[in-house]
Amino acid sequence: MYHPFFRGKQYELLTIRENAPLLARSNFIPIIEPVKEAVGGLDRALSAVRDAGGRAIVIVNPHHGEHGPERLGISTMLRERFSGAGIMPAILLKEDTTVDQAVRCFNRHAHEDVVFIHGGFTQAAALTARLSLDMALIRHVFVDGKAPRLYRRHFTGPFRVLVRDGFEKRKNSAYPAIEAFSDLHVTYPDEGMTGFGDFLTVGDEFSESGGPAYAVVIHLTFINSLEDDTMLIHHFLSHRRDTPTDPAGKFLEALGLLMEALRQPGCPIYETGAVMEFRDLHMRNHFPGLGYAKKLSMQHHIETLAQYLRA
Template identity: 55%
Template sequence: MGVARMYNPYFRGKQFELITIRETAGLMAGAGFVPIIEPVKEALKGLERTLQTICDAGGRAIVVVNPYHGDHQEDGVGITKVLQADYIGNDAISAGILLRSNTTLAQAIAACEAHKDHNPTFVHAGFTSQKALAEYLGEDLPASQHVFIEEHANTLYRKHFDGSTRVLIRDGFKRLKNAEYAKTPVEEFSELHLTYSSDLNMAGFGDFLVVGDSYSESGGPAYAVAIHLTFIDPDKDDVMYIYHFVSTSNDTPTDPAGKFAQALKKLIDKLNTGNSKLLETDAIKEFRDLHAKGHFPGLGHVKKLAMKHHIETLAGYLG
């Protein structure tokens, strides 16, 4: 895990998230990016295919074995079985142990012991027994791996794990109703890719891409369609910003295709100014293509393209 310039995108394992990972597996492996996947769907075939794709590409991943959201929150046994069937002793796939506010020290230790063969990574997201966990790890602490969700793990909390491999995840995406993004068509996303190592003494950084940390099973009918695309601004110290291209007719939950066309036109108009600062990624090429054909691929596909663009942008910058 100690690769410099390490990026850990945090995915909830919905269908389009898993497709995004599969389609960028080669790119992420080449860049040294390690996705974190919290499986939320009962069926694990998609997860299995995704892990296989990652390994075939020579990449690595962290898979949360005790998800907080979705179909496995009561019991992550199925996920553990996937790891035990195919990934014993394979350090490419690490078992992520999610430590929430309701996780006891005993549960954390039990999960760690149960996944000793899977190169465990602790994911800190509200846990309150950090001092006791650090003491339990004892002399194994320097070899241990910790991912901190920033909102739940301040500097003092993280200090307990000094000397281990530490990654900080910041949610740069402000979750609003789609129509509300029109008020701030561009805003700051994060500068963590610049500060994680020098200022915060972390081995890596991450985010929830352009989806955000808040989880919902379904979007419901969309009154507005928004395309969220990140870019690095060389005129502002290479800080990352995000554009929100939002449809204009947002009064009724009908005609998503028409609304997508409105949002897409705004994106294309911005690209055509020549000063959008958006990296010309494969995802952007596909957006151009959709515009040229007048085609609406579905909202899940649009989200997938935005996530791909984010990964490609960071790979382009950090590479």
Template identity: 55%
Template sequence: MYHPYFRGKQFELITVRETAELMARVGFVPIIEPVKETLNGLDRALTAVCEVGGSVIVIVNPYHGDHAEDGAGISALLKKKYLGKKGVSAGILLKEHMTRTDALACYAAHKDHEPVFVHAGFTEGKAFAEDIVDFLPETQHVFFEKHCGTLYRKHYRGSRRILLRDGFERRRNADHPPVEMFSELHLTYQDDGMDGFGDFLIVGDDYTEGGGPAYAVAIHLTFINPEKDDVMYIYHFVSDTKDTPTDPAGKFAQALNKLIAKLNTGASHLVETSSIGEFRKLHAEGHFPGLGQVKKLSLIHHIQTLADYLG
């Protein structure tokens, strides 16, 4: 059903760990693209998923980060600790400059890990579908929507197909509107002939190695709007102070005040997730937990919101 796509930074992996039980219970399958050289965080996340009987797809040839040139370390981890463990699949990222021969070789190398093809700029989609026609019904394919139009996806009809859509509009925090549409894919993926859907949560598909100083602090929270046919929208609660890189705690307090004010209207449509409870607690205590923790709370809220709606 739902496949949240995580780039494997610290707080993304912590999010996977902390929501593993919930995702397993409602049938969500996270996709993780490891981007950090050390794989300890990935290992802990996979262990958490396995312990609750969940499923996860791990990209073995990342496009971004420290493993972009060589994913051998990821493959070695899967082989050493997760070979034969049901639910851990190897994700093969089909990138722009990848050949069909490369893709088939990667598939063969990870055949014992229930490989999943993740289409992200691959230019030989039709020919590759013909290459694997004999076992196409046994395969699973995840499509980055911006790279894979309807015709491209049509070549893989008969397999299990997942569509990934980036609902997060990336811009400077200071430039975010108070609220905007996020996605309707949770409502329409079956109409598109897909078996499941995914997104990049409240981070977006654009990858950056690290953030600079926060001139503005924003809290991003998604919600299902019953007044708009259950389309998903996203709030951006942005600090009033936007012209200095100092005082992130003060700017977080400004953004948090806006969130609490919206909640107090009784008409926010925000699900009372554990993250909302934590934001209420932070407001009451006047505490700033750090921007990484704020991001994690927003990620968890997104997953819990979709679980509440779909589960």
């Protein structure tokens, strides 16, 4: 049903690994685009998913990062380490992907549960003609805004997922207190889909590393039951925003605002495991690092959707 889309950076893979039992219980299937040439972290994350009895989708021809679309390292690893383990290879179809590249990639995995991820590719008719198979047998993931409805008509079947980026990337100091995130968890059947996904509280925009933190923000999503269960995102922003110094102090400022919000009667933020850990950090006056705070934000998002869909 839900397909969180991760780039395979350290804390994203750690989020998958630590939440593998929850992902499996909730029938959530993460999508992973590996971006680091070293695959140890990816191997550990996928092992956790497998051991929890879950499933995952791994892009074998990444667009971002260090691998490159024509290198075979990920395909080899999946075949040698995770064959038959519920780990599905995915072919990413971007604007610059040729039909020949897509066919070569598909042929390497033709006897597996292949997933096509449609992210800007336009030659739908040519691809289906070259593959000469029933597209209803293939799993399809469409990135919203990069796979128009007319294009999607070429790819039918019982597994069609729409992934939408609900996180608008800004300078940290420019985030509003609250803004819309997504309604796709409610409306995906209206789009003719069997599942939905997003890029969590990180967004689709890829960067190798962030710049200096003039401001520190904690991003937490929540369900607004008063507005048709739409999902909103709360940005808790540090008071100081003028210099890149003291990220620890700024994190504690943002964390204090989060604690104030949680004390408000009727606070709509679910009391997830991640929120409990934020409470513990506040009690100990401890800064775990910005990467770890991002991991907790992603974990909270997954837990929030799991609670909502379970209810």
